[in-house]
Amino acid sequence: xxxxxxxxxxxxxxxxxxxxxxxxxxxxxxxxxxxxxxxxxxxxxxxxxxxxxxxxxxxxxxxxxxxxxxxxxxxxxxxxxxxxxxxxxxxxxxxxxxxxxxxxxxxxxxxxxxxxxxxxxxxxxxxxxxxxxxxxxxxxxxxxxxxxxxxxxxxxxxxx
Amino acid sequence: xxxxxxxxxxxxxxxxxxxxxxxxxxxxxxxxxxxxxxxxxxxxxxxxxxxxxxxxxxxxxxxxxxxxxxxxxxxxxxxxxxxxxxxxxxxxxxxxxxxxxxxxxxxxxxxxxxxxxxxxxxxxxxxxxxxxxxxxxxxxxxxxxxxxxxxxxxxxxxxxxxxxxxxxxxxxxxxxxxxxxxxx
Numbered sequence: 001x002x003x004x005x006x007x008x009x010x011x012x013x014x015x016x017x018x019x020x021x022x023x024x025x026x027x028x029x030x031x032x033x034x035x036x037x038x039x040x041x042x043x044x045x046x047x048x049x050x051x052x053x054x055x056x057x058x059x060x061x062x063x064x065x066x067x068x069x070x071x072x073x074x075x076x077x078x079x080x081x082x083x084x085x086x087x088x089x090x091x092x093x094x095x096x097x098x099x100x101x102x103x104x105x106x107x108x109x110x111x112x113x114x115x116x117x118x119x120x121x122x123x124x125x126x127x128x129x130x131x132x133x134x135x136x137x138x139x140x141x142x143x144x145x146x147x148x149x150x151x152x153x154x155x156x157x158x159x160x
Numbered sequence: 161x162x163x164x165x166x167x168x169x170x171x172x173x174x175x176x177x178x179x180x181x182x183x184x185x186x187x188x189x190x191x192x193x194x195x196x197x198x199x200x201x202x203x204x205x206x207x208x209x210x211x212x213x214x215x216x217x218x219x220x221x222x223x224x225x226x227x228x229x230x231x232x233x234x235x236x237x238x239x240x241x242x243x244x245x246x247x248x249x250x251x252x253x254x255x256x257x258x259x260x261x262x263x264x265x266x267x268x269x270x271x272x273x274x275x276x277x278x279x280x281x282x283x284x285x286x287x288x289x290x291x292x293x294x295x296x297x298x299x300x301x302x303x304x305x306x307x308x309x310x311x312x313x314x315x316x317x318x319x320x321x322x323x324x325x326x327x328x329x330x331x332x333x334x335x336x337x338x339x340x341x342x343x344x
């Protein structure tokens with residue numbers, strides 16, 4: 001009996017490549033035949049397991065995507081509800097503000113009075129300043145003006 | 161009026177939703193088992209399908225949509241692993257999220273609990289053996305033994321000669337055999 005199947009021969013047999021030598025060996029060698037059966041069964045099981053793993057993985061990711069999109073829908077529904085509430089509340093508040101102008105003006109009247117008094121005071125001050133300016137020489141400068149006018153009168157007498 | 165097969169192919173590419181529905185699982189498992197990183201696989205699968213849709217005008221129809229998608233996915237996996245080469249291996253290991261234990265997805269097929277247990281162990285061993293392979297070898301293994309693509313289709317999708325594809329498969333089968341042998 002020849003030596004056991006090499007990796008090349010085993011692979012070729014798994015790939016379905018015909019070989020008279022391998023056929024002859026497998027008739028004689030139960031060990032190689034058993035090994036070939038195990039390899040066939042195991043690679044087949046590996047293939048089936050890989051297929052069900054990937055299908056399961058895809059189904060899970062599809063479900064996750066569906067849940068996420070449902071979550072997004074819920075969020076958008078909340079946003080719409082909040083916007084609707086705002087639309088309802090804002091006009092009501094605005095109308096309430098508009099309906100009560102007299103109340104606000106009566107409350108503000110002391111402030112308005114004090115403002116009026118301030119304006120009158122300012123006006124008086126401005127009038128005083130204007131009159132001082134209109135006098136020509138400011139009050140603190142008036143003694144100087146008197147002494148200057150006296151000295152100019154004496155110099156005029158001297159020249160005469 | 162019925163669509164011709166080529167028209168049907170291009171109509172698949174016209175709609176992202178259809179692409180996702182028909183091919184997402186296939187591309188996801190190819191990328192996930194090529195990289196062994198669940199998070200990266202999700203993102204690369206998404207990129208692959210969007211890229212296929214965006215460049216659908218370049219699809220000449222000389223192969224199936226499935227093979228064309230595998231080519232795009234293979235290139236994206238290659239680019240991703242190239243990028244990883246520049247990162248310190250510990251950082252890479254810490255940031256990857258392993259693909260789950262596949263043994264829990266092994267179909268029961270009404271066999272005895274002992275046979276079930278054995279089958280699950282073998283599937284786990286294949287997963288461990290795949291970790292010892294390069295991403296390229298893993299990709300070729302997944303294309304052949306999970307996606308059941310012909311050697312010619314794999315060569316077309318990966319841009320490798322058929323002999324190189326076979327060499328990668330020999331290496332993968334060898335690794336699995338040694339895992340199985342060690343367990344006996």
